[in-house]
Amino acid sequence: MERELFLQELRKLDLHGKDAKRLYNEISSLAMKYIQASEKAKRCAHYLSIEFLIGRVFYNNLLELGVLQEVSEILKEKGVDIALFEEIEDAALGNGGLGRLAACYMDSGAAVGIPLYGYGIRYKYGLFRQKFEDGFQKEVPDDWQRFGDPWSIRKEDEKQIIRFADMQVNAVPYDMPLIGKRVNVLRLYQAEGSENAEKISGVLYPPDDTEDGKLLRIRQEYFLSAAAIGDIVRAYEKRHGNDYKYFAAENSIQLNDTHPVFAIPELIRVLQERGQTFRSALKIAKQVFNYTNHTILPEALEHWNVRLLKKILPEIADILVKINTSAKYIHKKEGYTPQECAAASAYVHSRRAFSMANTAVFIANKINGVAEIHSEIIKRDLFAAEYAHHPEKFENVTNGVAQRRWLELANPELSALLDEQIGQEWRVHFEELNKLNAYTATEETLAEFIQVKGKKKEQLFRYIEKAEGVKIGGERIVYAQVKRLHEYKRQLMTAFALLRLYYDLKEGKLKDLTPSVFLFGAKSAPSYFRAKGIIKYINEIIKLINADTETNGRLTGVFVTEYNVSYAEKIVAAADVSLQVSTAGLEASGTGNMKFMMNGAVTLGTMDGANIEIVEKAGKENNYIFGAHVDEIENLRKGGYDPNGFLKEHLEWNKAVKTLIDGTFSDGGEGYFRELYNSLTIGASWHKPDHYFIFRDLDEYYQTILRVNAYYRFRADFVAN
Numbered sequence: 095m096e097r098e099l100f101l102q103e104l105r106k107l108d109l110h111g112k113d114a115k116r117l118y119n120e121i122s123s124l125a126m127k128y129i130q131a132s133e134k135a136k137r138c139a140h141y142l143s144i145e146f147l148i149g150r151v152f153y154n155n156l157l158e159l160g161v162l163q164e165v166s167e168i169l170k171e172k173g174v175d176i177a178l179f180e181e182i183e184d185a186a187l188g189n190g191g192l193g194r195l196a197a198c199y200m201d202s203g204a205a206v207g208i209p210l211y212g213y214g215i216r217y218k219y220g221l222f223r224q225k226f227e228d229g230f231q232k233e234v235p236d237d238w239q240r241f242g243d244p245w246s247i248r249k250e251d252e253k254q255i256i257r258f259a260d261m262q263v264n265a266v267p268y269d270m271p272l273i274g275k276r277v278n279v280l281r282l283y284q285a286e287g288s289e290n291a292e293k294i295s296g297v298l299y300p301p302d303d304t305e306d307g308k309l310l311r312i313r314q315e316y317f318l319s320a321a322a323i324g325d326i327v328r329a330y331e332k333r334h335g336n337d338y339k340y341f342a343a344e345n346s347i348q349l350n351d352t353h354p355v356f357a358i359p360e361l362i363r364v365l366q367e368r369g370q371t372f373r374s375a376l377k378i379a380k381q382v383f384n385y386t387n388h389t390i391l392p393e394a395l396e397h398w399n400v401r402l403l404k405k406i407l408p409e410i411a412d413i414l415v416k417i418n419t420s421a422k423y424i425h426k427k428e429g430y431t432p433q434e435c436a437a438a439s440a441y442v443h444s445r446r447a448f449s450m451a452n453t454a455v456f457i458a459n460k461i462n463g464v465a466e467i468h469s470e471i472i473k474r475d476l477f478a479a480e481y482a483h484h485p486e487k488f489e490n491v492t493n494g495v496a497q498r499r500w501l502e503l504a505n506p507e508l509s510a511l512l513d514e515q516i517g518q519e520w521r522v523h524f525e526e527l528n529k530l531n532a533y534t535a536t537e538e539t540l541a542e543f544i545q546v547k548g549k550k551k552e553q554l555f556r557y558i559e560k561a562e563g564v565k566i567g568g569e570r571i572v573y574a575q576v577k578r579l580h581e582y583k584r585q586l587m588t589a590f591a592l593l594r595l596y597y598d599l600k601e602g603k604l605k606d607l608t609p610s611v612f613l614f615g616a617k618s619a620p621s622y623f624r625a626k627g628i629i630k631y632i633n634e635i636i637k638l639i640n641a642d643t644e645t646n647g648r649l650t651g652v653f654v655t656e657y658n659v660s661y662a663e664k665i666v667a668a669a670d671v672s673l674q675v676s677t678a679g680l681e682a683s684g685t686g687n688m689k690f691m692m693n694g695a696v697t698l699g700t701m702d703g704a705n706i707e708i709v710e711k712a713g714k715e716n717n718y719i720f721g722a723h724v725d726e727i728e729n730l731r732k733g734g735y736d737p738n739g740f741l742k743e744h745l746e747w748n749k750a751v752k753t754l755i756d757g758t759f760s761d762g763g764e765g766y767f768r769e770l771y772n773s774l775t776i777g778a779s780w781h782k783p784d785h786y787f788i789f790r791d792l793d794e795y796y797q798t799i800l801r802v803n804a805y806y807r808f809r810a811d812f813v814a815n
């Protein structure tokens with residue numbers, strides 16, 4: 095980038111009387127004039143993902159361009175605070191971890207100079223925006239484009255036609271530059287051509303409880319897959335014409351979970367159309383694709399009904415049938431037992447559906463889980479048959495997060511302190527942080543770190559007061575549990591612990607409690623009844639606690655509204671204790687845990703996902719680990735788990751849990767709380783009581799919360815760890 099030219103022009107820009115949106119668009123467009131995508135390399139990696147949870151682009155791009163500081167100063171001279179652009183809301187083209195991972199990979203590829211190209215969907219509406227009404231979550235459409243989209247370029251001349259049996263759709267790319275050592279491109283496709291066509295890029299994860307809903311999901315997934323494959327093949331053909339023998343050597347395609355798995359039959363279809371045989375196309379596909387698994391939760395493993403597929407994508411359905419036949423043949427030849435053949439089958443007879451995960455596993459050159467424990471679990475359970483015969487295909491790639499957004503941008507104060515101690519190289523090569531291992535922090539440095547934390551807390555509290563109307567006074571230890579709302583993540587367990595803390599405090603049992611604040615942030619899927627009940631329940635508890643003037647100087651709760659990437663940046667920088675308390679075996683990796691850790695929070699959590707690797711590196715003795723490990727959970731699942739026995743034996747916990755039904759709190763007669771209570775004590779048609787083993791871990795959780803609270807008093811020790 096011609097940095098000086100950009101800064102010169104910015105200095106000349108007249109800012110008078112312009113609002114945030116206008117300035118945002120003008121300054122961004124000015125920067126875009128000087129950004130040129132790097133030439134596409136011959137060998138490229140492609141990342142296909144149904145979600146990219148990018149967050150605010152403005153600051154991040156200026157940071158990557160190396161002009162954030164100067165822009166801030168120039169604006170200041172002109173009387174504009176750069177924080178003004180916080181009015182520009184995040185584009186949330188993703189749900190949570192999976193989409194944020196995709197965004198971090200894109201960021202890192204550019205930063206270290208790997209030619210990595212992202213493919214996704216340019217949803218008109220991203221993930222809903224969250225409001226609370228009387229403690230209930232309400233969803234508002236996220237019309238993110240109302241702020242303009244100055245960081246994308248519409249590439250009209252590179253549009254493609256995507257064909258379904260009953261309609262044709264234009265896929266029009268919008269290119270976003272990803273800035274670093276290279277400038278890569280994230281290409282998001284918008285569906286156009288008719289009202290029905292536009293629906294395909296209308297919303298993220300449209301409800302799929304009806305047949306029409308399922309068809310729309312299939313259309314979305316195929317739309318993304320076909321547009322990406324069309325683009326990749328076209329770029330290849332520019333170099334090699336119809337000679338596909340270099341295709342696999344020059345292209346790799348990473349499937350971020352199963353949503354883009356249609357890219358496999360689509361590549362085969364396209365190659366066949368160009369005269370390749372099925373066999374040779376299959377062979378190419380087997381070298382090109384890699385697959386990342388993100389979950390073992392059965393409800394999240396995609397299966398597409400063959401009848402539905404035939405209706406709108408008959409050719410793709412035929413190719414999937416052929417892939418299945420080929421898999422069967424090869425499995426037999428390789429000595430899979432009949433059980434193994436069935437378990438690894440791409441087609442699942444009982445469902446009359448294709449398993450997108452098994453299809454991916456059969457084709458993929460490499461398959462990875464997203465943390466060591468998760469990769470072990472998929473080898474042992476989900477994909478055991480394939481692993482028994484093809485161990486070489488399986489790898490672990492623990493999730494990561496980009497330190498540029500999650501440390502540099504989120505916490506410039508701590509970043510400056512790190513620079514001072516170990517130089518700046520960590521901003522690109524995070525391993526540089528290892529230098530801190532050899533290093534014994536002086537009292538002075540620790541004091542500086544404590545000061546930084548204090549400053550980040552002040553900033554966060556000020557923001558919370560403005561955004562949520564909750565005032566948090568004085569010195570506090572900040573506990574944070576921020577992530578999507580899901581039963582396995584066990585926000586409900588934190589709710590019980592918080593309530594118990596309040597009762598114990600009230601009864602004078604916690605004389606020395608360090609004044610604490612519990613931060614929650616989470617969106618629930620709009621149709622996820624229990625998750626919505628948990629949000630309401632936590633909000634009720636918080637209302638009770640915050641209203642009590644006898645205790646609210648020592649204990650406060652906040653459920654932040656509209657938890658998103660920008661909020662996360664503020665919270666991870668300020669928190670002291672990162673709550674990561676999933677049922678062991680169920681959180682594939684987590685990435686929130688890493689963001690907190692790199693900002694100097696300790697992990698209070700279970701041995702699950704990447705927590706395990708985090709505490710291995712950071713020292714188990716320096717973190718707060720509790721609860722059942724995965725093998726114990728698996729044993730309990732087989733039998734002998736007695737949640738009602740636990741409640742009988744622990745009257746204090748019984749009291750807390752009973753507040754779901756004893757009238758302490760109201761869910762406005764909606765039945766949420768009763769249903770939650772039943773899920774814990776009776777179970778449901780599809781699960782036993784307390785399916786996520788909250789009562790196994792609850793008391794240990796509480797004791798650990800108190801332990802970290804007590805230890806926090808020795809501040810220098812606490813942070814030295």
Ligand SMILES: *Cc1c(COP(=O)(O)O)cnc(C)c1O
Binds near residue numbers: 189194577578657
């Ligand atoms: C990092 C992040 C997540 C993922 O958090 P986990 O704790 O790993 O589930 C979800 N949402 C947002 C906005 C994030 O920034």
